Amino acid sequence: MFKKLSISAAAVGALVAAAATVLSPVHASAASAPLSDARIAAHFDLAQGRTPENIALAPDGRAYVTFAKARQIAEVSPEGTVRILATLPEPADGGVHTPALGFPLTVGITRAHDGTLYFLYATGTADLTGVWRMSPGGRPERIAALPADGLPNGLALDARTRTLYVADSVRGIIWKVPTIGGTATAWSTAPALAPNGFLGVNGLKVHNGAVWATNLDRGTVLRIPVRRDGRAGEAQTRADGMPGIDDFAFTGRGDQLLAALDGPNEVALVQGDGSHSTVLTSADGLQSPTSIALHGDTVYVLSAAWNTAEDPNLVLARLAR
Template identity: 45%
Template sequence: MPTQPDRAAATHLGDVRVLAHFDRAAGQAAESIALEPGGGAVIGMIPARQVVRVARDGAVQVLVTMPLPPGGGGTTPVVGDPVVTGVARSDSGAVHFLYSAGQGGLTGIWQIRRSGEPRLVVPLPADTMPNALVIDGERDRFLVTDSTGGRIWQAPLRGGEASVWSADPSLAPGGFFGANGLKVHDGAVWASNSDHGTIVRFPVTEGGGAGRAEVRARGLEGIDDFDFTGWGTEILAAINQTSKLVRVGSDGAQETLLDAEDGMQGTTAVVVRGNRAYVTNGANLVGNDSCLLIAELQRR
């Protein structure tokens, strides 16, 4: 793939500011983002096992803290300790999140009830490491990446049993994490692979199944989450291991937009809404400033 930036029509960043800082010493390593109306966001926190809400003014409210599994945990695949990872918000406002807890019957997709109590809606096997959570509204289903199993799972939005949607080799880990970030875009499911540094596209078949995998970007080792800018298949990618936000053009050309010199510390997730990108730093590998940033998108 080309590595030089696509100057013809590229997204760049204008004003970048921190909306909220989190308590990294208390385990609040920001991992995922689900936007809410009005400019707020819901964030998954590892290893605090929390879901928090960030208001438009930056105020942080803990919505739920998940219990430790029997025996205190330590059986979560690869990472050991139990963690909250992906979050998603339905059109009705329901907040769902992923909890990976190893043994103990707690791993799966959870919903935060109106009372504030969590409810398990889709159990997943104890040997999975569910990471990214997407609501595929067109087909009334959840989609979930399994980073250690190298799979994408699907489950009905009403809850119930999950099944493997794809176990294509392109999703497999190379020693640590495989399938990680996940998006539904333009009739296809897109997934990142952290170990292989790729973004893979799966066309969705007429029956809702996975078509043939196609690698659309390479050279992104350590990639976590990603999102589309709204210009074709141009992507913003959060590179966790090297603390970067990278633009990936529709032709595969890459350009670093933010890096450690801009305050990036273990960049974990990015979500685009309109002309804004919301970016989380987990500070899970370097630094101690776990935070949520907002960046203005510009086109030139």
């Protein structure tokens, strides 16, 4: 999720980027080790609401993306071609009561091994807000309701226990939902998850026996152990000093991760000891980066252009192993 922004109609109308136009790789010089060869792989059409919020990858490199303002789930090929898989129904009131934002939006997404997609929809209404599921070739269906006065945002899947974890950025809660659907239960309400003015707990990942989370307002990375009985352990702050931190992805080197910093237009490399450095910037094409995924040594970074209203895009970079 992103910093609060109102995009004027004039600004949107001035955009000339075609939907998902594929470019020849444009190499930038700002990428820092261990990243290199940063390039814009695709542009998305802001006038159509195609602000990419979250990403999940298939084994072949296809990306499944939520276009937040368009209320869409899309598939993006490795070549940058976009195919819209579903558009979620608009709430009867237009979504004006969606907490913190005032418009309905598709948010976190994750993919199961069988290709089933799970994703979040926030509308400010009780009939639509919650966890949704879509099987390959199927239609989206809501499998768990979430509070209309919350903002479901980050989503993580624990395939071993068939559990979905949901970050509620407004209420400062991590919810727990079985993949078969049912009632959401509050898994963690740790104070470290709470917002501090706008949005709190944001990105989520399951990693090495714990749920890891970011807090956008507080600029922190948190680790919450999963106890043997499935309950949440004590929240631990593993890194701080990164205001505007959104979603993130582990690199495969222990607890090292890459994090999208929305406000600063940066990607940070965060080490296991909490130290961090900038590895991508706006010079690489970043415009309000929202989420990150890895496929082998390829890093995918989505930018929603919330703060620039210019060029929502997909940036690819290479991670040295």
